[in-house]
Amino acid sequence: MDFLLQSYRKQKKWIRLRQLLLLLSRIAVAALLVAMLCGWTGGGRALQMLGGTTTHHVVILDDSYSMGDSSFASTPMVDNTGLAATAYGRSLGALQDLTRRLVADEGNHQLTVMRASRAAMTVRAGSESGDTAADLSAQTISGDGKLINRVMSTSVSPIRTDIGAALDLASELISSTPADTTYLYIASDFRERDWGSAERLAASLRKMPAGVAIRMIDCAATPSANLAVTDLTPVQDVWVAGVPVVVNATVKNFSASPAKNVPLQTRVIRYGDDVIGVDATRKYSGTVESLPTMMIESLPPGGQVTKSFQVFITQTGTHAVEVSLPEDSLKIDNTRSCTLPLTDAEKVLIVSNESGGDLQGRSAYHVASVLNPGSQVRIGAVPDVKPPSFLRSATWETLAAYRAIYLVDLPEINRNTAEALQRYVQRGGGLAMFLGSEVSATSYNESLLGDQRTLLPGLLTEIVPVGNDGAVKNKADLQLGEASQTLLSPLQSAGEAAFALVGLTQSWDLDLEAELDADPNAGTNLENSAEATADEESNVSASAGTRGTSNSGNKGPIRRVLDRADGLPFVIQHDVGRGRVVTVLAGLDGQWTNWPGDPTFVVFLLQTNAMLWSGASPPTGRYVDEPLTRVVSVRQYTGDAAYVPPTDEPPRVSIDINAVETQSEGASEPTLRFEIAPEEMVIEGESNVDDWLRPGISEWSLIRSDGSTEVSPTVGVIRIGESDLKRASSAEISQSLLPTEVKFVSSDAWSDENQVAGSSTLMLFLLGLLGLMLAAEQALAYWASYHSKPAVASSPTVSTRGSAL
DSSP states (O other), rough: HHHHHHHHHHHHHHHHHHHHHHHHHHHHHHHHHHHHHHTTOOHHHHHHHTTEEEEEEEEEEOOSSSOOOTTTSSSSOOOOOOTTGSSSHHHHHHEEEEEHHHHHHEEEEEEEEEEEHHHHHHHHTTTOHHHHHHEEEEEETTEEEEEEEEHHTTOOOSSOOOOOOHHHHHHHHHHHHSSSOOOOOOOEOHHHHHTTEEEEEEEHHHHHHHTOOOEEEEEESSOOOEEEEEEEEEEESBBBBTTOOOEEEEEEEESSOOOEEEEEEEEEEEEOOOOOOTTTTTOSSEEEEEEEEEEEEOTTTOEEEEEEEEEEEOSEEEEEEEEEEOOOSSOOEEEEEEEEBBBOEEEEEEEEEOOOGGGTTTHHHHHHHHHOTTTTOOSSEEEEEEEEEEHHHHOOOHTTTTTEEEEOOOOOHHHHHHHHHHHHHHTHHHHHHEOOTTTHHHHHHHHHHSTTOOOOOSSSEEEEEEEOOHHHTTSSSSSETTTTHHHHGTTTTHHHGGGGGGBEEEEEEESSSGGGSGGGGTTTOTTTTOOOTTTTOOOOSSSTTTOOOOOOOOOOEEEEEEETTTTTTEEEEEEEETTEEEESSSSSSSSBBGGGGSSSHHHHHHHHHHHHTTTTTTOOOEEETTOOOEEEEETTEEEEEEEOOSSSSOOOEEEEEOOOEOTTTSSSOOOEEEEEEEEHHHHTTTTTHHHHHOOOEEEEEEEETOOOEEEEEEEOOOOOOOOOOOBOOOHHHHHHHTTSOOEEHHHHHHHHHHHHTTHHHHHHHHHHHHHHHHHHHHHHHHSOOOOOOOOOOOOOOOOOOHOOO
């Protein structure tokens, strides 16, 4: 026993040390297993302090509205957050995966993120600063990765753009940011529209500094069916309350398969006198009225169809019209809106040279009776017949009270009258001239074409009789011109047979080419016509749903509406500034033609009146990336207003705007101008730019001088072009970008690659360490345990106890 106690005392410390080491090794093995199962990423930030390399990661996010494609909405979501519902969501998921990997990786990582829409608007505003366009500019990635939170909250933009501007600005940022290694990531949907002919983008990529590695992250999938409303426009007409207005809606099939039995829903939002304020709890403050649904029976791939419907509103003011398609892969182009500004009946001026002072003579009657037929028919025009002496002292302010002016066979027009007419038409007024036997060609040429005026489409030369030779004998005296659809669209189906009963003996001839060679002293040099004055408010638009205007005083293209049988022009239309001019080369007194008594004249005059009115009509919409402008009278309104952007779901939030008082040249009083330019907001770094870019029906809340509130709608529409979801081949893109080398990867593969790459080094290290710890644990366990020596082998002995018994 003493021997055992003495041995224990001697080995006690070693035994406890062995047991402690064994316990610690087992704890370490358990900790390593837990770390590996939990996906521990290690202390990369601490290692950064020891590393000296800097890597710059530049991410360009294509956020054009085609990135809203949800063709793969049925695929698994990224991190169960719903990011994969759209192509843009996948691009955000790719950015999130990259950031998580960089947080775990060693070294110093800087991140730049730039959206294509912001870059395009920055360049359009005249800036070439990449820092201005970037959401993040060379920011060092922190340990928690919260740097991208603001970018992750963005959504697809309603802007139509490519990534050319973003590439140019990114090149500038890369060149100005020192880094040991630079990576450029382009997250896009790579549509055929932008990448099918990628010469411009290839040129931008070639400007990148040498050594930049380029990765293309494909965020789209095989496109599903997509239909789009590409146009919503009220038909050119007199837009007067109580008169039905026809609205045209155009739908195009951008799919590869035909569409059948597609419903097109229509509705009107009325803003009558009962709307006295903005109701933020509703999507619209006006009264919503649903119209009958129209059905598109069949629409082939790439085909389009125009559906027409009538809108009847009895209250004056600006109202709104909206059409929508069922939801498909691209939501933003399924709905389109336009405003419908309705006025009360307005005056039109008719100046006629009737002998004996009979103002209600034959010529004036032909015009007045068509524009105001009386009885139950309401056209919207109130004819005001005046003698020629009325124009001698007329000024632009006098003429501005009339929506259209008709000059019937006036012998002459003095220069002061011509100048007033020129300003009237340039500001959107409409002018129609009927030139009969009393007209003096010399007076008209000098006054209407002199001093850079452009009220005649060409020089009046002489009165030319209609021939009766074999070439014209079997033809109607009037023939449809090349631009007959401009004013005679209802007669297009009938063709020239509609004018079979119209006779014409003679008319004025115009020399449409002689104006450039005319004597400057005669006032016929039209090369530089007068510019529109500063108070013209133009809204440039080239898509459906908007009424385009121009502030140029130059004469527009000449359109021949009707020709004589011998090929000479008879009715000509051209634009001057914002207004329109129609010239008929015969009078209405019946001496040269019986056309005023033919039903086709009624059609012509109604269509002409509609065109003449349209120049002064306010726009029915604007593109979402254009400035939002409202000009009001300083006498009728105050300088405070509120703008309520569109929203899918209420409540809505209003934005206060202050007006700037302006005094235009030639205006009798100043005006208040409310204007917001999204491009300038991007340059100034405003955070609420997206509110101004939303398409749909928004509302103005203006305060009148008497303290009451006026609510009127305004519409923003997207530019057509992003609805075609056809994809470009990655191989063809790579070929077109040569010699620049790019690497394509799908968003799914990118996600998998980053999840593995971010922890592969650490996992291998932990796995190796786990193996070592397991081996050490086994060795310590063996060392700490008791092992008896094996027994020595000996020869067997025979027991004698049994034999003794």
